[in-house]
Amino acid sequence: MAAINRDDVAHLARLAHIEMSAEELDRMAGELAVIVESVKSVSEAAGDDVPATSHPIPLSNVFREDVVGHTFTADQALSGAPDSDENRFKVPAILDEA
Amino acid sequence: MSADATLSFEEAMEKYDPVLGFEVHVELNTKTKMFSSAPNVFGDEPNTNVNEVDLGMPGVLPVVNKTAIESSIKIGLALNCKIAESCRFARKNYFYPDTPKNFQTSQYDEPIAYDGYLDIELSDGTIFRVEIERAHMEEDAGKLTHMGGATGRIQGADFSLVDYNRAGVPLVEIVTKPIQGAGSRAPELAKAYVAAVREIVKNLGVSDAKMERGNVRCDANVSLRPHGRERFGIRSETKNVNSLRAVEHAVHYEIRRHAAVLDSGEPVVQETRHWHEDTRTTTSGRAKSDADDYRYFPEPDLVPVVPSREWVEELRATLPEPPAARRKRLQADWGYSDLEFRDVVNAGVMDEIQETIAAGASASVARKWWMGEIVGRAKNADVDPGQLGVQPATIVELAKLVEDGKINNKMATEVLDGVLAGEGTPAEIVEKRGLAVVSDDGPLLEAIDAALAAQPDVADKIRGGKVQAIGAIVGGVMKATRGQADAGRVRELILAKLGVEG
Structure with missing residues (x-):
């Protein structure tokens, strides 16, 4: 994997909706580069005979029967919402007038 | 914009x-x-x-x-x-x-x-x-x-x-x-x-x-x-x-x-x-x-x-018959021509016709009602035909009423409108609107006598062998009965009354 540079960090920050100052971008580019390097050592440990995986335990087909379980009431669902209206989550306008 | x-x-x-x-x-x-x-x-x-x-x-x-x-x-x-x-x-x-x-x-x-x-x-x-x-x-x-x-x-x-x-x-x-x-x-x-x-x-x-x-x-x-x-x-x-x-x-x-x-x-x-x-x-x-x-x-x-x-x-192994194969089978079962069947498919009433046939209608009756009556009404109402509210049982009942001679085709479409207007079942609407075909000969004979008396010259023509003139008398009877008579029966009765062979 190529090294993480400052532009990558700025791009990721924008995608993740995180505001970062110039100094933070510089610092994070350095820190992330170290992390990426460290993780890379795992790839070196695994030989060609170890297949890539997305899960640490070799399981597959973990399913649930299609049976209705528990639900929240609207009040419970909305109990952690910063704002609500008509039993629904209220969120700021998302797009400006096009 | x-x-x-x-x-x-x-x-x-x-x-x-x-x-x-x-x-x-x-x-x-x-x-x-x-x-x-x-x-x-x-x-x-x-x-x-x-x-x-x-x-x-x-x-x-x-x-x-x-x-x-x-x-x-x-x-x-x-x-x-x-x-x-x-x-x-x-x-x-x-x-x-x-x-x-x-x-x-x-x-x-x-x-x-x-x-x-x-x-x-x-x-x-x-x-x-x-x-x-x-x-x-x-x-x-x-x-x-x-x-x-x-x-x-x-x-x-x-x-x-x-x-x-x-x-x-x-x-x-x-x-x-x-x-x-x-x-x-x-x-x-x-x-x-x-x-x-x-x-x-x-x-x-x-x-x-x-x-x-x-x-x-x-x-x-x-x-x-x-x-x-x-x-x-x-x-x-x-x-x-x-x-x-x-x-x-x-x-x-x-x-x-x-x-x-x-x-x-x-x-x-x-x-x-x-x-x-x-x-x-x-x-x-x-x-x-x-x-x-x-x-x-x-x-x-x-x-x-x-x-x-x-x-x-x-x-x-659980898959149902594919739609294309099903269409082929249904067309063969129903005996529709390619054109008839394509019209049915394009009008979006194939499922409805299948249900209607399953409810007891013949293939031709089902097609006649869906394609001839319901599709047009659905178009006017700007809804899919299946959404208009006509049940397969309604069509079966209407067809039976026509077949039994209780109502004629023209009345049946009126009854359908009544069903769609929520007036009840076809039988109830026939009763309520007084639409039944007059099949009791008594009132018909009275109407025939009146029609013959009103048009004596036509009556003479028929007696003289001009059977085709009978239309005027039949028309008079239908008018007097407000379209509720069975025209075929009226014709028979007139000929019998005048002693003429049809």
């Missing part, structure tokens, strides 16, 4: 060759959601069909719905796809309030079904093969209602309200390969393709398949290229075109709009377009940007789905 320039469809076709592509989202009708045990029910009170998984609370774990996997495999098989030996879910990361997790659990490079095709029959019987790239599993998002602003649309809204009842409902997204060679039939093909997908998932019983409820939703991609050029043009993606008619109109419109853009020498902008049913036009959504970097990665909270070949074959 100024309207976009368009060319006429004919001119666009003269200059350019359209290439289409569709993403059709099918909501499965499982009892529960894709990854949570909350109920998958349409139309309930907001935010009551949710639990911690649907709301993306910290530390929760999704668990895959087995029935949703089976439904997805069935859809893949019905689309002639290969079923993956192993596949995984992936996170599609984006920030938007329709998903409380900030990602949608979907499939990325490992769809459960891939490399299929669907043979689409156009209205004149032409078969057009649409190749299927993939069908993958994912979850639906919550429903946003944009409040305030001028239009209730997303642009200019003051705030939005979110209902997560739909969040996590199982979806299968069916993606075509680029569809080339449709030419001027592109709009028709678009409609027929979406109709075919809808028919398949309905037939499989894996979706309620109601487009008006968003069970089947279509994103339509359109691009144009000059005739003879291999390379595709830049495409637009018209989102959420949610009726069959709208699919046809949206493709028609986008072809005309693209043609005008290309004619002006400008490049087409690769963007999302919003469909507006009222004006039958699209408007610009947002251009593709680096905000569309979804950073897919394998979902670490779910393990791979590995459908054994035995399981796949078991599911294949």
